[in-house]
Amino acid sequence: MQEKGEMANNGNSKDRNPKKANLMDPHSIKHLLDESVTEIVASRGYVEDVRMSNIRLFMGTIIVIIALVAQFYPKKFPENRNFLIGCIILYIVLNGLLQLIIFTKEKNAIVFTYALPGSFNSTGLVVSSKLPRFSDMYTLSIASADPKSVSARKPVEFTKSVTQWFTKDGILVEGLFWKDVDGLINQYTGEYRKNK
Structure with missing residues (x-):
């Protein structure tokens, strides 16, 4: 198995400074993870709805x-x-x-998006997160921006320990985090594929 440091270099963080959080501050951790989620969602082609x-x-x-x-x-x-x-x-x-x-x-929304350009889906995403006080369990959920829409899909979420995504020095292992978030987006959009 690869080390976390090596996995960080395999993520989408080409020639950038590593993202670092104060591991003693849950707000710092949540803020860093939420910013990364926003970047991942935008990289998938979703445009943020700032209304x-x-x-x-x-x-x-x-x-x-x-x-x-x-x-x-x-x-x-x-x-x-x-x-x-x-x-x-x-x-x-x-x-x-x-x-x-x-x-x-x-509520706990990080980002609202419009529907993907060129897709048949008429509703965007609402991406929400929670990191309860005195807990290391980060919950990320994706739902339809318009739950009453005909094209709304069933909400999906995962809950994982933040210790899986950070090194001892507080550096985010972007490759691992990117994989988990990308997998959740795929699960929501129906592009979820089982490993061979």
Whole structure:
């Protein structure tokens, strides 16, 4: 069997610096794995759908503008009481709506995609991940961006220990990770083939 270091060189990391994470920081590990998943999905020809991110950015900008207008309104407190109350109510409502969108639509999503160009499938992917606190078990799942669509496929996922993809120094063994993620995408798209 090959060493992890050799497998890293057999992945798709030609002439790049190795990706390294702080193994004592689960957020660092998850962030690195999530970024790598996004790269793998993009390499398969999927184009990222940034509409949800744009909606969040737009709402966040409106919330910041409301806060700035309330802060720098030219009248002093007793005179601007009703205006401030309106700003506070609007701020709370928009913030609540933003949190609702994040909680119901995004959940643990890493990336949303459009359907593959030229494919018969009319729906893209939602790729999600979880790495629970105090756990080394990373769960990656792929589902349809529109589960009610006729072309939606059954969601797939795997759960594996992150120790399988990192060396002792915290370097991601991209070849191994790429193989696992690519296999999951193949399983979702129906290109899954059994080993001979």
